[in-house]
Amino acid sequence: MGDKPVGSASVGGEDTSQKKRGGFLGRPPRKESGAPRATFKQLLPHLLVNKPLLAGIIAISIFSSALSLAQPLLVNVLIGQVEVGTIAAWVVWVLVGAVVLGAIANGVQHFLLQRTGESIVLNTRRRLVAKLLRLPVAEFDARRTGDLVSRVGSDTTMLRAVLTQGLVEAIGGALTFIGAVIAMIVLDGVLFLITFAVVVVALLLVVGMSMRIREASAAAQQKVGDLTASVERAISSVRTVRAFGATEREERLVDADAVGAYERGLDVARISAFIVPVAGFAMQGALIAVLGVGGLRVAAGDLSIANLIAFIMFLFMMIMPLGLFFGALTAVNTALGALGRIEEIIAIPEEGSGDRTEAPLAVLEGPANEHAAPDAPAVEFDAVSFHYPENVVRARAARERAAARLETIRRESSRGGMAAAMTGAASDPDARLFAEDGAQARVEAPLVLDGVSFALRRGERLALVGPSGSGKSTALALLERFYDPTGGSIRLGGVDLRSIDRQQLRAQLGYVQQDAPILAGSLRENLLLGRPDADDVACEQVLREVNLGDVLDRSDDRLDTQVGESGVMLSGGERQRLAIARALLSAPPILLLDESTSALDGANERLMRDALDKVSEGRSVIVIAHRLSTVVDSDEIVVLEHGQVLGRGKHLELVDTVPLYRELAQHQLLLPR
């Protein structure tokens, strides 16, 4: 069936028509409360994902409505025949046939609706995941992972409810409603007017209330996002949480979010609790009116009993679709709240879609464009300045405030004031672990790199050193084009990064992040992430290159040796060398290595140095070094502080000329004090 992603055309790049239409198809309008909303027009393409099937379902629905409408007429005929004492068998058989066929049609329709609903969820999930995985890195820095996960997992399921909880049945029901109204007018116009007045009053009340459901359910979904984010955070740092004895505190923080989701869910329940009795009241009120007035009219001889019974059956048929309509209204409003959160992500331009390339894209073949500019350095930073975008800085600041708050809670609770501390955490907005939507205050985005210049010549090794926060990792992030410089330029093989296709650029770079993630699974699975088609010989060779031959020989499983969740079965040094091996397997001409900050023991440190020497052969390498011992013999060392270059040169030159470097060297026992 039609599993084609809805609107997939816009997934591949920025859809300018969306921008022009702004509030409607562009970034959905955002309420003050922070919960985004979608419009029905945005919902429609999701529902129409498989038009032929939907048309079939509607046809079945209309068919079963016609069957229902026929039933009172047949009953009317039957009563007429009973009154004169001659019952024709065909009337009974047709009536039974209509009831049985109606039941079968209902079953088929139910299954098809569920199936269509599931495929809507599938399509939306595909579209959302395709978008999520292509968002700029800045979006991940500014958002909570758990909240993004909940948009894929939970918000998408809300779209299914629109179909399965009444929209299509309401369309079929509309036919029943109109047919019943006409039949009732024909049977007794006076009785109809009385009944209709009761129903219209109830209808107006319900429509008014259901508008509020949209807002309430968007807020509820937002809370579910908060909850998922908290759970994700607690689970991903479970070791730290255990080590600090913080399980109960984390549990309470998650619980505060769970209670928030519960309370918003109750808001929705309160509104629907009003709608349900109103619908019941419409039914009962109309029935009482019909019985009272109808009884009088039968007594007066203005209405036959057969017609009164048929009228009452039609009354039920008129009101039943209203129930479906109310259900559909609630489901649509709930879905619009969820869709707003989905469309908020879909509307974000993908990484690279905002690029303006003045020069034609450079073709990089072989090691960093060696044919195009053989004399150009492999990498060149030219007066590069950079500050993080404001929303990223704000998110980071919120995270830091939350961390500080958690620390306070930890301290207070260890002094016995846990209850008081936790109450404060739940009610203080700062305790939101990552207030992406709430905190809109302006923040300063300081310069993280300020006029940084250096060059890595081909085949050489350059080290970036400097105190924590001096901007070393940021420099590598710019080289990977996770962000672009706000001033100056970076060149690869003489070509400005902004005129290189991102995929091509990244294929030239092997990037080993600080504390690079190791996946649960085998050595082989981890290595193949770098190059899926690598054979066992290549895998083993690259492991030996980074001095992991021991790990390989340790067990008969060899490449199938399991490394445990996040590589816990390996030492810190082994984990980092495995990450380097993974990067090397794709044979990148340039290796970027953000050395782990965690201390390595002497043996591991020596293995790391050897590995670095081996992998540097025939490669251009930039190493961020936290331990000078690993980089003293680099071709060039660049010393950074507060985003500025304090000095560049070889180890001994820097010891003489840069006091900060001398201090670092003394501190790390490379020099006598």
Ligand SMILES: Nc1ncnc2c1ncn2[C@@H]1O[C@H](COP(=O)(O)OP(=O)(O)OP(=O)(O)O)[C@@H](O)[C@H]1O
């Ligand atoms: N994603 C981010 N969002 C906002 N600010 C950031 C982000 N990443 C880093 N910073 C800030 O930029 C500055 C430089 O950080 P960076 O991580 O580049 O330093 P570093 O020298 O690599 O530090 P370390 O040695 O501790 O890894 C710091 O002030 C840091 O707070």
